[in-house]
Amino acid sequence: MSLKETQIIETIVPPRIPDFWMIGGQKKWKWGIENHDPDGSWSSDPEKIKLELYLSKHQQGEFQFGGHELWKEIKELPWPKRPPNMNFMHYLIANPRRIPDSWKSEAVFFWGTILRHPFAGDLCVPFLYFDEGHDENHGHEPGHGHWCCFYYFLNNRFGVKHPAAIITGTSGE
Numbered sequence: 001m002s003l004k005e006t007q008i009i010e011t012i013v014p015p016r017i018p019d020f021w022m023i024g025g026q027k028k029w030k031w032g033i034e035n036h037d038p039d040g041s042w043s044s045d046p047e048k049i050k051l052e053l054y055l056s057k058h059q060q061g062e063f064q065f066g067g068h069e070l071w072k073e074i075k076e077l078p079w080p081k082r083p084p085n086m087n088f089m090h091y092l093i094a095n096p097r098r099i100p101d102s103w104k105s106e107a108v109f110f111w112g113t114i115l116r117h118p119f120a121g122d123l124c125v126p127f128l129y130f131d132e133g134h135d136e137n138h139g140h141e142p143g144h145g146h147w148c149c150f151y152y153f154l155n156n157r158f159g160v161k162h163p164a165a166i167i168t169g170t171s172g173e
Helices: 067-075 086-094 101-105
Strands: 032-036 049-054 113-116 123-131 146-153 164-170
Touching (some): 067 164, 086 123, 086 146, 086 164, 101 123
Antiparallel strands (some): 032 113, 049 164, 113 123, 123 146
């Protein structure tokens, strides 16, 4: 990436909720932001940010872990490990070449933002997933895969196919 292509990932601002998350097309339902870790602005070369997938030992094999317990565990990871927030997820969707191909078989969670569902009132965590091309409703042609996002309730169980994205540092650290 040349200096002219340096991009900024603004993680301080509140997250943008996708329009298709509106319940029944009703924009009157307001999503609550329960937690949004403002991990600063990433204004250097975003390709230098080191991301890894994290699974708790409680998610290994056939085990599944409750979302509230997993959130607590992820918040307590030692520095420099930290969960990116929803704005970082939106950056990756807009720049899909920066998403590792190995993530295509996973639902990758961004625990730096926790939302409160506008109708159910339950807590949710946003996640990134790869749609193989079955979703024509969002302007994508069938047969052409693309990255999407959605949310998952913390009241659910999280297993081996539900890793967390974790920032582990930057190149040069």
